[in-house]
Amino acid sequence: MADPSYSILPSPPFDTISSVRYSPTDPDKLLVSSWDTSVRFYHVGEPNGKPSEQLAKFEHRAAILTCCFSDSTHGFSGGLDATIRHLEIGTEKIATIGSHTDAVSGMVYSTESSCVAFNALVSGSWDCSLRLWDPRAATPQQTVTTTPERVYCLDMTNHNIVVAMASRLFNIYDIRNMSTPAQQRESSLKYMTRSLACMSDGYATASVEGRIAVEYFDPSPTAQAKKYAFKCHRHTVDDVDQVYPVNSLAFHPVYNTFASAGSDATVSIWDHKVKKRLRQYPKFNNPVGAVAFNCDGTRLAVGVGYNWDMGEKGMHEKPGTEIGIRRLGDEVKPKNWTG
Structure with missing residues (x-):
């Protein structure tokens, strides 16, 4: 029987989905980037x-590789051609x-107007740099920050930007002063960083070896x-034991x-405060490469498709991609939630 809380978007990319991003203000608008060289904009x-x-x-x-x-x-995109593009969604101009x-x-994209003089786009690259852009300028200006290693992924909360790099390195920047990192850390995980997401007082990071670490910004010993993994x-x-x-x-x-x-084709919901899994959704037919909540927390977008973990042989065994939308219920709410 079909799951009424799960639906599939039409016209998915035909190659690996690299990211899914909801609008920060409209819970029904979604950007999807892909290795098929496209960014798609959906009404959900x-x-x-x-x-x-x-x-x-x-x-x-x-x-x-990335979009926001x-x-x-309005949106932005970047990938293997090293170019930052501004996407004007209403006119489809690039x-x-x-x-x-x-x-x-x-x-x-930062909208922390109290932190910088303009709303800023921050991009990270394999060229070992971060660049800060003002997209509103006729000739967009950039501030370049050199990083010690290739940037794999980054995320932001309030004025903190967390940057995950090669060699298991992490830098934490304050967007009000990008010239030097506020903190420099080494990953709590033993293997290469695969993903990163920020919360208000810290971040979670995950590796290629099936582990997640929960970290906090406050450097005090308490x-x-x-923090734990x-x-x-x-x-x-x-x-x-198969590890994904x-x-x-x-x-x-x-x-x-x-x-x-994960590449085990599953999506799970975790309550990091009590260190428990709240829900694991039914297994998909392919690895899950990207997830995102919409701005009001009522939906979870899921990018499904082969991601080359098993080489070319696996691509022929499990072709196809899927952009799924899961309508959320109380399974994402902590058991002791009082808000």
């Missing part, structure tokens, strides 16, 4: 209301605002004593629980 509908549909498609010259919204009608010297691997996205097959990468993390905007997505 209701079962008994306006149906879901693809409203725009932005073609690029190379695979897209600034508001419900404008180049600048570039890195290697692939763009992550981006966030706060650091609360745990195993996940693992299954026992014929008495052998954790490809994506996302925090719920209301309850501060978080979702994890």
